[in-house]
Amino acid sequence: MEPSTLETPAGGYKFMTNPPKVAVVILNWNGVKYLRDFLPYVLASTWPNMQVVVGDNGSSDGSVEFLKTTYPNIRVIETGANYGFTGGYNLVLNQIEADYYVLLNSDVEVQPGWIEPVIALMEGDALIAAAAPKIRSYYQKEYFEHAGAAGGFIDKFGYPFCRGRMFYEIEEDKGQYDKSCEVFWATGAALFVKRKCWQEAGGFDDNFFAHMEEIDLCWRLKNLGYKVMYCAESTVYHVGGGTLNAENPLKTYLNFRNNLLMLKNNLPLWRGLWVISLRFWMDLVAIFRFLAEGKRKDAWAVSRAHQNYVRRLFSKTKTGTQGKLKKKWQLTGMYNRSIVWDFFVKKKRYYTDLDVKAMK
Numbered sequence: 001m002e003p004s005t006l007e008t009p010a011g012g013y014k015f016m017t018n019p020p021k022v023a024v025v026i027l028n029w030n031g032v033k034y035l036r037d038f039l040p041y042v043l044a045s046t047w048p049n050m051q052v053v054v055g056d057n058g059s060s061d062g063s064v065e066f067l068k069t070t071y072p073n074i075r076v077i078e079t080g081a082n083y084g085f086t087g088g089y090n091l092v093l094n095q096i097e098a099d100y101y102v103l104l105n106s107d108v109e110v111q112p113g114w115i116e117p118v119i120a121l122m123e124g125d126a127l128i129a130a131a132a133p134k135i136r137s138y139y140q141k142e143y144f145e146h147a148g149a150a151g152g153f154i155d156k157f158g159y160p161f162c163r164g165r166m167f168y169e170i171e172e173d174k175g176q177y178d179k180s181c182e183v184f185w186a187t188g189a190a191l192f193v194k195r196k197c198w199q200e201a202g203g204f205d206d207n208f209f210a211h212m213e214e215i216d217l218c219w220r221l222k223n224l225g226y227k228v229m230y231c232a233e234s235t236v237y238h239v240g241g242g243t244l245n246a247e248n249p250l251k252t253y254l255n256f257r258n259n260l261l262m263l264k265n266n267l268p269l270w271r272g273l274w275v276i277s278l279r280f281w282m283d284l285v286a287i288f289r290f291l292a293e294g295k296r297k298d299a300w301a302v303s304r305a306h307q308n309y310v311r312r313l314f315s316k317t318k319t320g321t322q323g324k325l326k327k328k329w330q331l332t333g334m335y336n337r338s339i340v341w342d343f344f345v346k347k348k349r350y351y352t353d354l355d356v357k358a359m360k
Helices: 032-043 063-070 083-095 115-123 194-199 213-223 249-265 269-292 296-313 339-345
Strands: 006-008 013-015 022-028 052-054 073-076 100-104 127-135 152-155 160-162 181-183 190-194 226-237
Touching: 006 063, 013 127, 013 226, 022 032, 032 052, 032 063, 032 249, 052 083, 063 073, 063 083, 063 269, 100 115, 100 181, 115 127, 115 190, 115 213, 127 213, 152 213, 190 194, 213 249, 249 269, 249 296, 269 296
Parallel strands: 022 052, 022 100, 052 073, 127 226
Antiparallel strands: 006 013, 100 190, 127 190, 152 160, 181 226
16 A cells, blocks of 8 residues: 655655545544533644544433534434444444544544554555554643553453553653554554454454453454554543543453453464463452452452353354454464563563563
C-alpha cells in the first residue's frame, strides 16, 4: 500500500493525493457530559478526509437530542438498546464505509494532528492491522493512563499489562517510551483499525459485552498474521472509568470472565487446556486476596466469572470465531513469564525491569 502521508523533517505531515477515509466512531451510552466536553476537540482534527460518527447505545440522558441540536451535521447511528461495547460497535461499524475505523472513547481529549502520525505508520506497512497512540491521563497529563499507556503486552498466562502501567503502578512519561513499536494489543480507548482487517477478523466477540474485547480482537488479528502497533508520535488524554470505574465489581467480573474467553478464543487447544487450568488456581489466589482486603463483592465477582465461563463450555452459545482464524500463532509482544510473579513477588514494577529475553 502506498503511503498517503509523508513525515516532514519538521515533524509534521505532508498530505499526498487521495488520503484514506478515516471514520472516527464514538460509541456513547449516557455520556452527554463527555460529548459536550470532548467532541469539539475531535471535530478540530486536521485529517483532510475524516467523518465523525456517534453510535448511541440506547442512552436515556438526552445524548441524541444534544447531538441533533448542537451538531446536526454529525451522523448519529442509534442501536436502540445497550448492546455493550462489543455489540454496539459491531452494529454501528457495519453501517460505515471507510478505509480506517478509529474507535474512540467519548472521554478522550485529542489534539488537532493526532490522526496523521498513526495513519502514516499504518499506511507504511500492509501487515499493520491495528494501532493506538500514546495514552496519557487527562487529570495528570504527565502520567500514562491505565487503559493502554504506551502499548499493551500479555504474559504467558493471559494477564495483560502495558509499557508505562503494570497493575496499579503507573509511570510518569519522561520520554522512556517515545519509540513506536510492535505490541501485542492496542487499547480500545483510541483504536485505529483497517476496515478490511476488522471485517476479516469478524469484529469484536459479542460475548465479551465490555472489557478486554480489544485484546481479543488484536490477538485474532495477530493469529491471521497481522501486526499491532503503538504509535509514539501521537498522544491523547483519557479520563477513564467513564462507564465502569475500577472499584465496580461488575468490571472485576467482566475482566476475569472475558480473560478466560480470550484464552479459549486464541490459544491452541493443547496450550489452552493447560493455561486455563492454571488460571483457575491463580484466580483463586485473587479471590483470597480480595477477601483479605475486605472486598467481598469483588471476590464473589471472580467466582461468578468462573461459573459463567464453565456454563458456556457446556452450552450451545458461540464463543468467538477462533476456529476459522487460527492460521498462525503470533507471539510478538507476549512475555514468556508470569507478570503476576514478577510484579508481586520479585517487585518488578516497571516494564524496563522485565527480562527482555523473555519478550517475544
